[in-house]
Structures are given as structure tokens and as C-alpha cells.
Amino acid sequence: MDLYLGLISGTSMDAIDAALVDFGTSPLSLVAASAAALDPTLKARITAVIESPEHASLDEIGQLDVAVAREFAASALGLLGRARLEPSAVAAIGSHGQTLRHRPDLPFPFTWQIGDPNALAELTGITVVGDFRRRDVAAGGQGAPLLPVFHDQVFRSEREDRVILNLGGIANITVLARGKEVSGFDTGPANRLLDAWILRHRGEAFDPHGAWAATGRCDPALLDRLLAEPYLALPPPKSTGRELFNLPWLLDKLGPEEQRPQDVQATLLEYTAATVADAVRRHAPAASLYACGGGAHNSALLAALARRLAPAPVATTAGLGLDPDYVEAIAFAWFARRTLKGLPSNAPSVTGARGARILGGVYRR
Ligand SMILES: Nc1ncnc2c1ncn2[C@@H]1O[C@H](COP(=O)(O)OP(=O)(O)OP(=O)(O)O)[C@@H](O)[C@H]1O
Ligand SMILES: [Mg+2]
Numbered sequence: 001m002d003l004y005l006g007l008i009s010g011t012s013m014d015a016i017d018a019a020l021v022d023f024g025t026s027p028l029s030l031v032a033a034s035a036a037a038l039d040p041t042l043k044a045r046i047t048a049v050i051e052s053p054e055h056a057s058l059d060e061i062g063q064l065d066v067a068v069a070r071e072f073a074a075s076a077l078g079l080l081g082r083a084r085l086e087p088s089a090v091a092a093i094g095s096h097g098q099t100l101r102h103r104p105d106l107p108f109p110f111t112w113q114i115g116d117p118n119a120l121a122e123l124t125g126i127t128v129v130g131d132f133r134r135r136d137v138a139a140g141g142q143g144a145p146l147l148p149v150f151h152d153q154v155f156r157s158e159r160e161d162r163v164i165l166n167l168g169g170i171a172n173i174t175v176l177a178r179g180k181e182v183s184g185f186d187t188g189p190a191n192r193l194l195d196a197w198i199l200r201h202r203g204e205a206f207d208p209h210g211a212w213a214a215t216g217r218c219d220p221a222l223l224d225r226l227l228a229e230p231y232l233a234l235p236p237p238k239s240t241g242r243e244l245f246n247l248p249w250l251l252d253k254l255g256p257e258e259q260r261p262q263d264v265q266a267t268l269l270e271y272t273a274a275t276v277a278d279a280v281r282r283h284a285p286a287a288s289l290y291a292c293g294g295g296a297h298n299s300a301l302l303a304a305l306a307r308r309l310a311p312a313p314v315a316t317t318a319g320l321g322l323d324p325d326y327v328e329a330i331a332f333a334w335f336a337r338r339t340l341k342g343l344p345s346n347a348p349s350v351t352g353a354r355g356a357r358i359l360g361g362v363y364r365r
Contacts, residue, residue, distance in 0.1 A: 003031065003089055005079070005126070006333030007072050008096035009115075011169025011242055012191055013043050014205065014294060016075045019329035020083055020090070023337055027154065032083040033326045036075045042067055050100060050242065061100070061114070068098050068115035073123035087365075092127040094336025094360075095120055096328075102241040104142045110134070111143040121363040128363040129336035135360070136346040141353030144239035148174035148184035149347045150331040155320055156182075161287035163280050164317065165305075166328070167191065167295025170240060171276050174350075175284045183283065184350045185236035188229070188275040189245040190295045193268045196247045201261040210300025213269040216262030225253045226271045232278075237352030269301055277308035285312075292317040292324035335359060 002024035009016045015035040022029045038046075046064055049056040076093055080086070097113030104111060117130030133143035151164040151174040164174040171190035175183045191206065198207045207213055231240055254264070272295075280289060289309060295301055296316045306314040316324045338345040344356035 001089070002337075003085070003091060004333035004337050005076055005090050005093045006096075006329040006331065006336070007076060007093060008328050008332055009038060009068070009072075009098045010293075010328065011099060012195060012294065013038055013046065013098070016071060017326060017329040018075045018079045019326045019333055020079055020085075021330050021333040023334070027321065028330070028334070030323065030326060030330060032079055033323070033329065034075065034079050034082070035325065036071075036078065039071060042071065046098060046100070051246070053101070065114040065116045066119050069117070069119035070123065072097075072115050073120050076120075076124050076126070087125045090126050092129050092336045092340055092362075093120065093124065094132070094332035094334070094339075095128055095130040096132060096332050097130060099241065102144065102239065102243060104137050104144070104239060109137050111137050117361065117363045121365055125365050127340075127365045129339045129360045130363065132332070132335055132360045135357045136351050136353045139346075139353040139355060139357050141346060141348065141351030142237050142239040143351060145172040145174070145184055145186060145350065146335070146346065146359075147172065147328065147331050148182050148350045149345050150334050151184075152176060152182040152347070153334070154322065155290065155317070161284055163284050163287045163289045165276060165280075165289055165291045167272075167291055167293040167298070167301070168328070169195075169242060170245070171272060171295070172239075173276065173279055173283070175287065177284055177287065181349045182347055183236065184347075185279070186239045187279040188232055188240065188272070189268075190272055190276075190293065191298075192242055192245050193247075193250055194265065194272070197250065197261070197265055197268055200247065206294075207265060207298070210269055210298045212262055213265040214300045216260060216264070216266035218270045219259060219263050219267045222253065222255075222259070222264070222267045223270055223274065225255070226267070227274065232275055237350060239351075269298075270304060272301060273304035273308055277305060280309060280312075288312060289314045290317045290320055291315070292322070292327040294325070296324040
């Protein structure tokens with residue numbers, strides 16, 4: 001056994017995903033996994049800092065840094081307990097943390113994930129690799145998406161060109177075209193706006209299977225306004241986050257006319273499908289598409305994508321042997337292993353960094 005544990009809480013903050021991965025087998029095997037809901041009070045405090053940073057205090061950010069580490073530690077230890085394994089069985093934890101802010105395009109570029117790796121190492125007794133994105137940003141890269149290098153390792157095929165589509169808060173694609181270097185970028189929102197809109201109108205955290213969206217009708221004029229967002233036309237490398245695609249951004253696009261909320265939801269779903277399909281058509285026409293992330297459960301969204309990409313096939317990474325819910329957490333276990341082995345794990349062809357870099361800091365147990 002060659003065990004590593006990956007931890008991530010994504011932009012949606014729906015859960016802390018944990019994956020215990022054995023790299024001693026070929027292909028790697030997922031030994032155990034869990035998705036633990038983030039404590040609602042903690043989630044509300046983090047949301048407040050992200051959405052109203054002008055009201056956030058330094059003390060509050062410091063508290064959140066440690067509070068997130070504690071939740072991550074509880075997830076890791078809970079998973080090990082269920083797998084009946086001691087912390088000493090795990091070589092390292094790869095912890096993404098929780099993104100507070102992603103600003104790779106400011107004059108002094110930065111990206112900021114909290115969940116203090118020092119506290120995580122103390123609380124678990126396991127070596128932690130954390131802070132994966134900032135070295136790539138320091139090297140002139142976007143620091144995102146990081147997943148394409150991992151996708152390249154596990155999903156590349158000699159038989160077909162593939163696109164791996166991660167449908168988290170934000171959507172990102174990885175292009176695995178035969179005979180070509182890996183490429184990829186954030187295409188725009190995946191679930192972020194869908195989640196924000198259904199929360200506002202129905203008090204629900206997300207729209208299961210896109211069922212509410214399916215009761216509405218796409219508004220072509222609104223869709224056009226959303227598609228006019230300049231980010232979409234930028235050439236890669238590029239990455240984005242909830243700094244751009246958020247509720248105020250959407251409200252600004254809605255305009256004065258009355259719209260049925262379910263029609264806006266249907267339009268947002270088409271918006272995700274249209275921006276992804278456009279990116280795929282431009283960068284990998286005819287590739288087979290495999291989705292992962294929570295949005296892979298949104299059957300209405302996958303159907304909209306399949307309509308736009310036909311006749312290219314649309315499926316999930318389950319068909320390639322990896323559970324779509326845990327691809328990201330598995331990837332951070334893999335990143336931790338790379339770092340401990342002194343291997344780089346960014347892709348300059350994706351992030352635009354000046355070169356390959358060993359990512360993350362190591363916090364020994
Ligand atoms: N059954 C479902 N039907 C529709 N949408 C779903 C379903 N299950 C999950 N989702 C969506 O997936 C989201 C969570 O996905 P995921 O965990 O991949 O995103 P994330 O945490 O933002 O990750 P990241 O931003 O790092 O990619 C939820 O907020 C929800 O919108
Ligand atoms: Mg998540």
C-alpha cells in the first residue's frame with residue numbers, strides 16, 4: 001500500500017471531500033472516500049468574508065483559517081477511522097484548503113486558500129502538503145486549473161481525443177488530444193450561479209438534477225447578455241471564480257423586465273452548457289466528453305451539453321473508472337505524492353507559468 005489522503009472544499013462549499021488513495025496499485029485505487037457537509041455556521045462565516053470582504057476583520061480570517069483546518073482534520077480522521085487505518089498508515093495528506101480569493105490578474109497576482117496546514121498536521125499527526133496554487137501564480141501562472149496534469153495521467157487515451165469537464169462552482173475543461181500536450185482552462189460558471197439563484201428563490205442549496213430549471217424556458221435575450229461577458233472571449237491561459245461570476249453580476253444582467261425565476265434558472269443552465277460547448281468546439285472538436293464534479297449529477301445540464309455537442313458522446317468519468325464525485329480529492333492526494341517525491345505538478349501549457357514547478361509546502365508530522 002502507498003496511501004495518500006486528498007482533501008478539498010471547492011468554490012461551492014457544499015462539502016469537504018476526502019479521498020484515501022492507494023498508489024501501490026495500477027491503476028490507482030480509491031480505498032475510501034467521504035463528503036462531509038461543512039458546518040453551516042462556518043460556511044456562513046466564510047461566505048460573509050468572501051461576499052463582503054470590506055467588512056471582514058483580520059482576526060476573523062485568522063479564526064477561519066484554523067477552523068477550516070479543524071474541519072479538514074475531522075474529515076481525514078473520520079475517514080481513516082471508517083477504513084480502520086491508523087494515521088501512521090498514510091504517507092501524507094494533500095490539502096487544497098478553501099479558497100477565499102483568487103486574483104491571478106491583479107498587479108501583484110495572488111490566490112488564497114485557508115485551512116492552516118500547520119494545524120492540520122498537528123491535529124492529524126500526518127505530514128501535510130498544502131498551499132498548492134501559489135507557487136504557480138508566483139511563476140507567472142494562473143494557479144488554476146491544476147487538475148489537467150492529473151487528468152493527463154489517468155484519463156489520456158490512444159484511441160480517442162478526450163475532454164474532461166469538471167463541473168464544480170466553476171467549470172473547467174482539460175483537453176487530451178492525441179499527439180498534443182495537455183491544455184485546459186476555466187470556461188466560466190458551472191453551478192455557482194445555478195446554486196445562487198435557487199437559494200435566492202426557493203431557499204435550496206442546489207437544483208437536484210436540474211429539475212427546477214427544466215420547468216422553465218430559456219430566455220434568448222438574457223442568454224445573449226450573459227454570453228457577452230468579456231471573460232468568455234479571452235484566450236487561455238485563464239481562470240476565474242466567484243469574484244466575477246456571482247449574484248450581483250447576474251442581477252446586473254437581468255435588466256428591468258420581469259422574469260419568471262424558473263426561466264432564469266433554465267437560462268443559467270443553458271449558459272453553462274453553451275459556454276462549455278463553445279470552449280470544447282473551439283479547442284477539441286469531436287472529442288469525447290467526460291464530466292466530473294457535482295454538476296455531473298445534473299442530468300438536465302448533461303442533456304443540454306449533449307444536444308450542443310452532438311454527435312460527440314457525453315458521459316461521466318465513472319465510465320473511465322473514477323467516481324466523478326472524488327476526482328478532485330483523488331487529484332490532491334496525487335499532488336501530495338508528487339511534491340514529496342520532488343516532482344513538478346503544474347502544467348505551464350495550462351496555467352501559463354514560466355516553467356514546471358514543484359507545488360506546495362510540506363508540513364512534517
Ligand atoms: N444531484 C445533483 N443535481 C444537480 N446538481 C448537483 C447535484 N449534486 C451536486 N450538484 C451540484 O454540484 C455542486 C457541488 O459540486 P462540486 O463539489 O464538484 O463543486 P465545488 O465544491 O465547487 O468544487 P470545485 O469548485 O473545486 O470544482 C453543488 O453545489 C450542486 O450545484
Ligand atoms: Mg464540493
